[in-house]
Amino acid sequence: MKKRFNLLVLVFIFTCVSSYAQQALFGGQPIVSPEINADNSVTFRVLAPNAEKVLVTGDFLPTEKVQSPMGEMEAPGKAEMTKDEKGVWSFTSEPLESELYDYSFVIDGFTTTDPSNPYVIRDIASITNYFIVGGGKADLYMVQDVPHGSVTRRWYDSPGLNMDRCAVIYTPPGYENSTEKYPVLYLLHGAGGDEEAWFAHGKATRILDNLIAEGKVKPMIVVMPNGNVIQDAAPGEGRDNFVTPAFMIPNTMDGTFEANFMDILKFVESNYRVKADKADRAIAGLSMGGFHSMHISRYYPNTFDYVGLFSAALLPREDATGKVYSNIDETLKQQKKNGYKLYWTGIGKTDFLYDANKEFRAKLDSIGMEYTYMETDGGHIWRNWRIYLSEYLPLLFK
Template structure:
């Protein structure tokens, strides 16, 4: 009798666990969200029968301060709230739901990205520029996370590196683009939010870009890796961490280059090196390229945070005009600046361009619609890369 009770209990436990596993496997809901229609309008749905108000917040909506706008969703008789947009232009979009004031992700869309500490769902409206962000039927490169030794920072650190299609089976040496993230980002930002691997695969397949290695380091010198990926464990990411713009990262940058040039088949000379970055990464790119003025032939400043805080005294930021002049005299192939018309850094970039103009330092300027957003930075990367290593 005792054995029978134990057997019965085991069966009950097994069935309960199996049922839970099946629910987890199949999601428990048969709701399609988002549903992209033929005219590129999109319907969003969420099951919230007890909610009093549900809103959809999407980055295509007019901004409310620093946040995307929102729109009220309609509640159906079955407790499912829905909202259908007007036709959207080709692009990669992010969105979230606000249920009775609580911001959350779409439980029916497993595709999410993290920007600093915010997690959002994504979807792509195909066509035009957005086709570069899709995984298409083309040869694919390899994305790896590597650890390198940084004697300057006295730690091992993590970076993300893209090698082009065919790298593993080739003996060829490749040029290198060092691609730097903005404040609040890390070595994950460009590969996830920026769609770097997809952009590179597609541009190379179309013959619009030369095959190259893309190195995406972590610019937060107090971290050895992105939150949750390093020895500090799981913690909430911050927008600005200490020492990000005090000269330490710029001074330590040769550690990254040494690792890449010692572990990958690269053309280790000025004409085969490029550096570019967004916002804080544009700040870093500006100062790394002028502090080491005979190192990079290609420089890209995407919505760059221009010039250091006046209270920062690190030697990296000394003699800016003189080192820019040295960079100009050493010659370079491309100095590329991009900024959105409504970017909060627009005036700072304008003043920096006036400085370059007064020095006679040549550059290529790209002004786009919109502000300080990934939508612009993906476009800038897509336009900058085809100009490299020609």
């Protein structure tokens, strides 16, 4: 009888603990958010019974004009949510085109993530949720049933910067089991980003896997370095540990990164099976990374046959007075004389850098440098940069 009593006690305790654990894990009633409906509209829900006003904000809504340190820019729009009798607020969007979208909730003025959606992206110091509407171009950004490449975080010695630094490096499917040599793309992030930006927010490795599987892109190694020269790695991953991410870090656009870029190129060509020649090297970047790509490719004018400028930050800078930024026209002319296979540039119609990019294209025209140009809707946004990468990759190493 005593044994039976002990067994019943144990069952009771286990049941209580199990019930508590489930409650802690799932936090009460299940809420589906976001829910992608049959017509590609999306329903957002959040439980906030005591809230007086709840908004959803994201790039699936019409943009708003806001003032920023860079001037007037577009920001994600906002929409009011409706509260039901259970305290659940909801909003259903219009049908959306196939794309990757970011969003957040604003609960009584406090911006927060969706507790029902575990998928988040860090962009500088902001954390937002995201979702993907498939059935179109965004299928490239999703994991498909295709061979996958490998992604590693590699530390390399940079004598010019006097530190070991981190880069995210993609090797194509089959690299580990082959003896083949591969071409290399150096893919650079924007201001406030780091070596994780193209991998996390740009979905670059998924795009590569899917386009390689479709036979549209030649297998290649892609190197995503950290363009912030005072950092050894992304915030939380380097020697400074949990430093707060910042938009503009000292020395990021003063020529230091460009002048020491050969440190990473030498590391890659010494440690990976690559074709170490101009015809098999490409460089591209978004915003600040486009600025870096333009200057690196002309400062080392016989190094890259492929150059990509995605919404490049080509505005004149007061600190752009070093050796790297001297004789720009002459080095561009030398780059042209040496020959190249592709000079690609893209910009959004409402990008705050639109006029600066227009002026740069006029400079290229004046010296007879041929280029490929793409103009898209929207502004200075990841949506455009993923499109530009998807358009740029199939043109490489032909």
